[in-house]
Each structure stands twice: as C-alpha cells, then as structure tokens.
Amino acid sequence: LIAGKASGPLAGRRVVITAGPTREPIDPVRYISNHSSGKMGYALAAAARAAGAEVVLVSGPVSIDAPVGVEVRGVMTAQDMLEETERAVNEGCDLFVATAAVADYRPDTCAGDKIKKSNKSMSLSLVRNPDTLATIAARDDAPFTVGFAAETRDIEHYALDKLTRKKLNMIVANDVSAPGLGFNSDNNAVTVFWPEGHESIGPGSKTVLAQRLIALIADQLTEKAG
Ligand code: CTP
Numbered sequence: 001l002i003a004g005k006a007s008g009p010l011a012g013r014r015v016v017i018t019a020g021p022t023r024e025p026i027d028p029v030r031y032i033s034n035h036s037s038g039k040m041g042y043a044l045a046a047a048a049r050a051a052g053a054e055v056v057l058v059s060g061p062v063s064i065d066a067p068v069g070v071e072v073r074g075v076m077t078a079q080d081m082l083e084e085t086e087r088a089v090n091e092g093c094d095l096f097v098a099t100a101a102v103a104d105y106r107p108d109t110c111a112g113d114k115i116k117k118s119n120k121s122m123s124l125s126l127v128r129n130p131d132t133l134a135t136i137a138a139r140d141d142a143p144f145t146v147g148f149a150a151e152t153r154d155i156e157h158y159a160l161d162k163l164t165r166k167k168l169n170m171i172v173a174n175d176v177s178a179p180g181l182g183f184n185s186d187n188n189a190v191t192v193f194w195p196e197g198h199e200s201i202g203p204g205s206k207t208v209l210a211q212r213l214i215a216l217i218a219d220q221l222t223e224k225a226g
C-alpha cells in the first residue's frame with residue numbers, strides 16, 4: 001500500500017485531543033475518578049483522522065481500542081495529562097480539543113501503604129489539579145483551542161463563562177443531566193458556542209456527532225487560521 005496524501009478539511013493539520021477520566025491515587029490500591037468512558041474523545045480522534053489530520057490522543061484509562069491511524073498516549077493522573085499534552089503540543093499542534101473529564105482535585109498526598117480502617121469516619125485532604133485546557137489556551141503559541149463543558153444546569157451561562165475565562169476559540173456544551181445522553185453513553189446532544197455564533201448538534205450517536213463537530217471546528221479553524 002502506498003500512503004496517499006491525506007485529503008479532507010483537516011489535511012495537513014496536527015491535532016491533539018485529550019480523552020477519558022483521570023485517576024488520582026489515594027493509596028496503592030485506591031483512587032478518585034469519574035464515569036467518563038472516553039467515547040466522545042475517541043470518536044472525535046477518529047473523525048479528525050478521517051478528515052485528514054495527524055492525531056495524537058492523550059488518554060486516561062478507558063477500555064476502547066485506539067482508532068486506526070491515531071497515536072494514543074496513555075496517562076493516569078491530571079498532572080500526567082498536562083505533561084503529556086504539553087509534550088504533544090510542543091511537537092507541533094494546529095488544533096487542540098479537550099474532551100477529558102479531568103479530576104478537579106487530587107489527594108494532597110498518596111499514602112505509601114494501603115490505608116487501614118480505624119475510626120467511624122475519615123476525611124481526605126484534596127488540592128486543586130492543573131487545568132490542561134486553560135494552560136494550553138494561555139500559551140503565546142496557542143493552537144486553535146476547543147473545550148467541552150459538562151453541565152447539569154444554566155448550560156449556556158456556564159459554557160460562555162468557560163469560553164471567555166479560559167480564552168477558548170470554541171466550547172462544546174453538554175447537558176449531562178439529560179437521561180441517556182453524555183457521560184458513559186453512546187449518544188449525545190451538544191450546543192457549540194464561539195465568539196460569533198452557536199450551533200446545536202444532535203441528539204445522535206457520538207460517532208455521527210463527532211463527524212459533525214469536526215466539520216464545524218474545521219470551518220472555524222480555516223476561517224481563523226486560513
Ligand atoms: N479541563 C482540563 N483540565 C482540568 C479541568 C478541566 O483540561 N483540570 C478541561 C476539560 O477537558 C473540558 C473543560 O476543561 O474541556 C471544562 O471542564 P469542566 O470540568 O466542565 O470545567 P472546569 O473548568 O473544571 O469547571 P467546573 O468543573 O467547576 O465546572
């Protein structure tokens with residue numbers, strides 16, 4: 001097989017995508033995490049690849065195979081995710097999409113030995129994790145940057161707040177309170193906001209949604225970056 005030149009709306013573009021949950025260790029056998037399946041990020045990676053891009057997927061622990069033609073770099077914690085993403089962006093990146101459900105906090109220390117139960121109650125001391133999306137968007141050489149916002153209420157308000165505060169080019173807002181949509185589901189419905197407009201996509205399968213999202217992102221990227 002002779003590799004042909006990639007064609008499609010993202011031909012020649014380098015894309016970095018984060019996906020899945022992170023795991024924040026409490027002790028050698030326990031961690032804090034969330035229900036993210038990684039499906040949206042993996043579907044977007046496949047769609048970006050199909051649109052002609054070279055794709056690096058920085059992924060927390062999930063049980064999905066790597067999409068064909070996509071390079072997956074596995075990470076565990078939020079701190080790992082930031083480091084691995086910075087490394088990937090430093091290699092060259094035109095478009096960064098953050099779909100990962102990053103743990104906002106981690107235990108301030110990880111116990112060296114398994115914690116034994118003793119009292120009726122116990123508490124964990126947590127510290128804030130670094131924000132990969134905000135860190136990449138704040139770079140002088142920031143790529144075109146797209147974030148996700150999983151919300152259960154006031155979706156537009158919170159999404160627009162994240163768009164401005166994190167200095168993003170686009171934000172994909174996701175109502176995770178809708179039954180059968182979003183987190184850990186095969187289906188999703190989103191509204192995408194950017195400074196000059198917005199568009200709702202779905203409900204539909206994450207595969208179809210990902211293709212339409214990539215088409216929309218490619219349009220805006222081309223308009224902005226040429
Ligand atoms: N994100 C990230 N690193 C973090 C937290 C979030 O890269 N430490 C990214 C997510 O991948 C997503 C976006 O930021 O693209 C928004 O995540 P979300 O959890 O909705 O927002 P937060 O800024 O964490 O705010 P909050 O959880 O308080 O709503």
Ligand code: CA
Pocket residue numbers: 102103104
């Ligand atoms: Ca969060």
